Amino acid sequence: MAISKDIQIISFLERHQVLSVNELSELIGCAEMTIRRHLDSLEERNLVVxxxxxxxxxxxxKPTIFDEQIKLNSREKFLIAHEASKMIRPNSTICFDSGTTIHRIVNLIDPNIRFTAITPSLPFATELAKLGNVKIIMHSGTLNKNNLTLEYAPDILQKKINVDISFISCRSFKAPNGTYEHTDTLIANKRWFANIGKKTVLLADSSKWLKRSVQLCVSLKNIDTIITDSKILDEDVNLIRKLGKEIIVVSDVG
Structure with a gap:
């Protein structure tokens, strides 16, 4: 997958914190005018200053730090994870993407259910290992130290696996397009999960509908169900349903 210049700029700024136009031009290997044009676009989307x-x-x-991210929107994440946990059936194979909402599922799984879990998330796999009835599969990859996730090697992403449900997360979501990210290696992971799952379920609290990111990751056409919380706008719920997708809105009430 070709890496867009927007993603390259964000990646270098993650590493170096502050860079000049000239420095970005040399690192990426393109004209300063091109860098300025992309910075204009990123600034308009409130991604750079x-x-x-x-x-x-x-x-x-900025990079998502697992220990910090898991504290945000804690109640909403719990409610979404609780709804998702109900979808896990005995003897099924489930993909669990990285993400703090998905991480919440582990404490809500019926410990008596036997199933197979595929995940790139080290924190999730560690917690899941405490459940005696779960077979855990972790493929090889490079560790992302910010979110403690394995970024799968290209040969893994070519594999065809029978998966019943893929639970995926996102940096941001926009209807009618789909999910967005700005870490290219995580994009590859998430697209693979969406492709191999018989059913793809997006877990996205309402804050994800307000954020902006760089590159389309998983198209809405490849998502079957969205689970979100009641802070989402009614117009967004209606749009998703109009597009023929299932959306489950969770709340403390009822």
Whole structure:
């Protein structure tokens, strides 16, 4: 998959914090005018800030740190995870993407259910191992130290596996397009999960509908069900249903 210049810029800013247009031009290997054009676009989407000829990431665009992210929207994540846990059936094979909402599922799984779990998430696999009836499959890859996730090697992403449900997460979501990310290696993981699952379920709390990101990851046409919380706008719920997709809105009430 070709890496867009937007993603390359964000990746270098993640590594170096602050870079000039000239430095980005040399790192990426393109003209300064091209860098300025992409920075204009990223600034319009509130992903970078530009000061005195340099650029740095906004809070929305900074790397997701697992231990920090899991504390945000905690109640909403619990409710979404609880709804998702009901979908796990005996003897099924389930893909669990990385993500703090998905991580919440592990404590809600019926310990008597036997099933197979495929996950790139080290924290999720560690917790899942405490359940004696679960077979855990972890494929090889490179560890992303921010979210403690394995970024799968290309040969893994070519495999065809029979999966009943793929639970996926996202950096941001926009209807009618789909999910968005700005880490290219995570994009590959998520697309693979969506492709191999008989059913793909997106877990996205309402804050994900307000964020912006760089590159389309999983198209809405490849998502069967969305589970979100009651802070979502009614117009977004109606749009998803109009597009023929199932959306489950969870709340404390009822």
């Amino acid at each position: 530009r000061r005195h000829g340099c650029a740095y990431l906004t809070n929305d665009a």
